[in-house]
Amino acid sequence: MKIIMLGAPGAGKGTQAKKIAEKYGIPHISTGDIFRANIKNETELGKKAKEYMDQGLLVPDELTCDLVTDRIKNDDCKNGFILDGFPRTIPQAEALTKALEKMGQKMDFAIDVDVPDSAIIERMSGRRACLKCGATYHIVTIPPKQEGICDNCGAELVQRDDDKPETVQKRLTVYHDQTQPLIDYYKNEGILKTVDGTKDFEDVFTAITEILS
Numbered sequence: 001m002k003i004i005m006l007g008a009p010g011a012g013k014g015t016q017a018k019k020i021a022e023k024y025g026i027p028h029i030s031t032g033d034i035f036r037a038n039i040k041n042e043t044e045l046g047k048k049a050k051e052y053m054d055q056g057l058l059v060p061d062e063l064t065c066d067l068v069t070d071r072i073k074n075d076d077c078k079n080g081f082i083l084d085g086f087p088r089t090i091p092q093a094e095a096l097t098k099a100l101e102k103m104g105q106k107m108d109f110a111i112d113v114d115v116p117d118s119a120i121i122e123r124m125s126g127r128r129a130c131l132k133c134g135a136t137y138h139i140v141t142i143p144p145k146q147e148g149i150c151d152n153c154g155a156e157l158v159q160r161d162d163d164k165p166e167t168v169q170k171r172l173t174v175y176h177d178q179t180q181p182l183i184d185y186y187k188n189e190g191i192l193k194t195v196d197g198t199k200d201f202e203d204v205f206t207a208i209t210e211i212l213s
């Protein structure tokens with residue numbers, strides 16, 4: 001099963017992708033998590049990506065496309081994978097389609113987690129993230145068992161640098177300009193499914209598994 005998670009920043013793509021990956025035993029590939037791991041390890045890619053991420057801008061396609069099109073050739077992707085945060089531009093979507101075509105494959109589902117902008121800012125201000133395993137929490141709606149500590153791996157939870165209200169606003173603008181057109185792209189491909197992302201996260205998960213089964 002090959003799945004794309006679409007949706008605005010903070011819509012819940014990462015929260016749902018982790019659960020879907022677990023349920024179906026497929027890898028969860030988040031470009032945001034890959035960039036954050038590179039920033040933490042101070043790699044060349046991390047240094048370049050940080051310049052853009054801190055401003056709420058997209059990392060250029062040339063730094064992003066090969067990263068994913070190479071990753072999906074790995075053995076662990078043989079039975080499928082879930083992409084979270086990629087593609088985010090039409091050129092990225094085209095690069096993905098092309099890479100899959102070469103492998104004689106195509107995506108099965110593009111799931112749009114729909115949340116209005118008004119609900120996004122609230123979510124982002126309460127988000128806490130684990131930079132070690134990529135888990136995300138919300139201080140009110142999805143709190144960790146122990147404050148400030150990741151349930152999965154015990155690492156310390158942090159607030160992401162790009163979750164400041166001004167940066168979130170910029171990310172929303174970038175989303176509407178550059179990423180939202182992908183909804184029509186995947187509608188035309190006949191694989192778009194939309195779920196109401198304002199519901200409780202368990203209900204959103206149920207809605208997604210119903211689509212996938």
Ligand code: AP5
Pocket residue numbers: 007008009010011012013014015016031032033035052053056057058059060061064084085086087088092123124126127128136137138139141142162171197198199200201202204
């Ligand atoms: P990325 O890490 O992908 O960030 P994003 O798209 O902005 O999305 P988020 O991770 O902020 O939100 P999410 O939808 O995963 O929501 P979450 O599940 O955490 O990218 C970061 C940056 O990297 C980009 O800005 C860009 O610079 C760069 N980048 C990444 N990919 C790129 C690409 N392909 N091309 C170019 N640049 C790229 O949930 C949010 C919060 O809400 C959490 O606190 C969560 O606990 C809570 N929550 C989740 N679901 C619910 C629910 N149903 N009810 C209540 N609360 C909920």
Ligand code: MG
Pocket residue numbers: 013014015030032084085
């Ligand atoms: Mg995410």
